[in-house]
Amino acid sequence: MDWQKIDHLIDLALAEDLPAADITTEAIIPEETMARAIFQAKQDGVLAGIEVAARVLLRLDPQVKFIKKLEDGQEFRPGQVLAEVSGRATSLLKGERTALNFLQRLSGVASLTRLFVEAIRGTGARILDTRKTTPGWRELEKYAVRMGGGINHRMSLSDMMLVKDNHLRLAGGIAPALKKAREYLKARNLAGIKIEVEATSLTEVREALDNGADWIMLDNMELEEIKAAVELVRGRVPLEASGRVSLQNVRDLALCGVDFISVGALTHSFRSADISLEFL
Numbered sequence: 001m002d003w004q005k006i007d008h009l010i011d012l013a014l015a016e017d018l019p020a021a022d023i024t025t026e027a028i029i030p031e032e033t034m035a036r037a038i039f040q041a042k043q044d045g046v047l048a049g050i051e052v053a054a055r056v057l058l059r060l061d062p063q064v065k066f067i068k069k070l071e072d073g074q075e076f077r078p079g080q081v082l083a084e085v086s087g088r089a090t091s092l093l094k095g096e097r098t099a100l101n102f103l104q105r106l107s108g109v110a111s112l113t114r115l116f117v118e119a120i121r122g123t124g125a126r127i128l129d130t131r132k133t134t135p136g137w138r139e140l141e142k143y144a145v146r147m148g149g150g151i152n153h154r155m156s157l158s159d160m161m162l163v164k165d166n167h168l169r170l171a172g173g174i175a176p177a178l179k180k181a182r183e184y185l186k187a188r189n190l191a192g193i194k195i196e197v198e199a200t201s202l203t204e205v206r207e208a209l210d211n212g213a214d215w216i217m218l219d220n221m222e223l224e225e226i227k228a229a230v231e232l233v234r235g236r237v238p239l240e241a242s243g244r245v246s247l248q249n250v251r252d253l254a255l256c257g258v259d260f261i262s263v264g265a266l267t268h269s270f271r272s273a274d275i276s277l278e279f280l
Contacts (some may be wrong), residue, residue, distance in 0.1 A: 001143055003055075008055050008070060013098045016181055024094045039103065041076040042274035046114045048144035049106030050074050050083060053099040061091035062063035073110070073147040082275065089279075094275045105143040107273035108209025112232075114264050119247055120261065125254035128153045128240065128262040153262060161185075161195040163216070174204060178211040196240070203227045209236065219236045219243050223256055230257035 039053065047070050054066040062093060064087035070076060082103075116127045127150040133141045142152045155159040163177050171177035174197060181195050196215035202225060208216050209232070216233065218226050220243035233239055236264040240260040241253045253261050 001139055005139065006052060006068075007055065007059065009140070010052070010059055010098070010102075012136075014095070016058065017098050022090070022094045025030050025090050029089050029093065030091055033087070033089040034087065035092055035200070036086045036190050037083040037092055037279045038083065038276050039100075040276055041078060041082060042276060043078055045076055045111035047076055047082060047107055047149050048147040052106065052140065053083070053103040056099040056102060057085060057087075057095045059093065060095045061087055063073065063087055064091055071119050075114075077127060081102040081170045085277075087277060090279070100275060100277060102140070105134075105270075106140055106147075106274040107275060108270040109144035109267055110148035111273055112270040113145050113150040115179075115247060115264070116250055116261075116263055117149035118224065119250050120254035123254035124258050125241075125258055126151050127250075127266075128260045129266050130264045131156075132264040132268040135249050136269070139246050145266055148266075150263075150266060150274045151260070159193075159195060159219035159235050161179070162198070163195065165200070165219075168198070174199075174207045174213075175211050175272055178208070178213060182212065198242075201225070201258045202228055202232065205232060209233060213224045214236060215240065217242050217262070219257065226253065226258060 001171065038128065050070065050072055051069055057064045057066060061123050064085060067084045069081050069083055076082060111190045113127065127130055129142055129150055129152055130143040138155065142155065145152060159182050163181060168174060168177055173182060176206045178195065178197065185191065185193050186192065194214040197213040198217045198218055198219050200219050200221065205216055217240045218229055230239060238259040240262055241258045242262045245253065245261055245263045250261060
């Protein structure tokens with residue numbers, strides 16, 4: 001990860017929570033008071049963001065000692081200690097909520113991703129994320145997806161071409177859109193960039209294939225249509241199922257034979273993990 005960017009995000013979060021002072025802590029706790037505390041899981045889940053939590057506390061006070069008990073990507077159970085911290089009590093209290101905000105949310109993304117990954121285990125399909133991320137948090141949330149066992153799709157609009165329904169309407173269809181896309185890449189010497197096309201029917205799948213798409217997204221198709229698309233394409237380009245994906249239907253989608261299943265819920269509908277900071 002780009003830690004310079006992450007540290008900037010941490011600074012913004014701390015400034016939001018500490019625009020002047022933690023008046024409660026400063027009123028009650030003497031500055032010289034030392035304390036020990038643990039980050040403790042209250043539920044099952046997958047850890048992500050433990051290093052971010054450490055950096056929050058260390059940016060407040062470089063003298064804080066932070067000892068990780070688990071690494072990102074590892075599963076945790078209720079009551080399990082994720083990390084131990086010690087230092088000035090005032091520093092730990094001032095950073096508690098910000099550190100937990102990062103840790104709980106990122107572990108929530110990783111935990112949900114792991115559920116999807118486990119749901120399709122053995123099928124040959126893989127779980128992809130999307131760009132439906134919290135503004136400013138994309139790198140962190142996509143990192144959490146990886147910790148849960150998922151795969152990052154494109155990080156930004158610059159990484160890969162994805163020709164979607166609105167592009168197709170404005171360009172006049174798949175064939176002219178792909179022609180313009182290839183011309184653009186050639187003119188800018190961007191030969192390594194892939195072109196993905198969104199298709200909503202078998203007709204569009206065939207047209208995308210015939211016009212040189214590198215990757216085809218099957219958007220909101222029924223299972224029988226997806227199976228037919230897999231049979232039509234026969235492995236010539238990757239196929240991605242997308243739209244209305246849930247834990248209840250993801251395995252059925254995977255068993256159709258697609259290569260990828262994209263799940264926007266990983267980063268827009270996750271539930272933050274229940275983790276607390278307990279002072280000893």
